[in-house]
Amino acid sequence: MTGSAAKDRILADIRSALHDVPRAERAEDVAVTRDYLDSHATGDVVGLFVERVRDYRATVTRVPEAEVPAEIARILAERGVRNLVVPPGFPREWLTAYDGSRLTDDPPLTAAELDASDGVVTLAARGVALTGTIVLDAGPGQGRRALSLVPDLHLCVVRTSQVLPDVPAAVRALVPDRPTTFISGPSATSDIELDRVEGVHGPRTLDVLLVVDS
DSSP: OOOOHHHHHHHHHHHHHHTTTTTTGGGGGGGOOOOOOOOOOOOHHHHHHHHHHTTTTTTTEEEEGGGGGHHHHHHHHHHHHHEEEOOTOOOOGTTTTOOOOEEOOOOOOHHHHHHSEEEEEEOSSETTTTTTTEEEEETTTOOGGGTTTTTSEEEEEEGGGEEEEEEHHHHHSSOSSOOOEEESSSEEEOTTTTTTEESSOSEEEEEEEEEEEO
């Protein structure tokens, strides 16, 4: 079947499916029911989030807020980070124990400068328990998308109160006009023989610091 014939067939099927729809009817005239189940996560949502994030070969550390500066410094020291990218709005008090240099993204760092850094630390907008996903939306402390893609290490601070059961709940909680990035583990891909390679399209290493606040 040629491309033109296939197109005609598809359009014909659409016309057939819509044959009983009144011509004057508009999409907004028909109510869409949304009483379907929008989450399959039950029980300990935060515990599920931790489990699923670790399934993606990321590390997760739970800490009370008072221990955040020490844990950030520990993780960065263990990863050998001496040149850290810090987005605007990241809490300065959480970096008081880190003794390396900081790169601020104001004015915006070049791709070469980001690539030369040892890692980036960011906040998050939301976490999704069922999929083990972290969502960034370029809000304060998160920075633009390039910051979480170019450096080889991403240390992301997520509050337990930000973790939601499933994707629909997270989408409803996001601001619609913000650019969103969904992160499920470190960047990884596989070739035809299923050999996993990490760090191809983003950070090779993802560390999640889960701040217990609820």
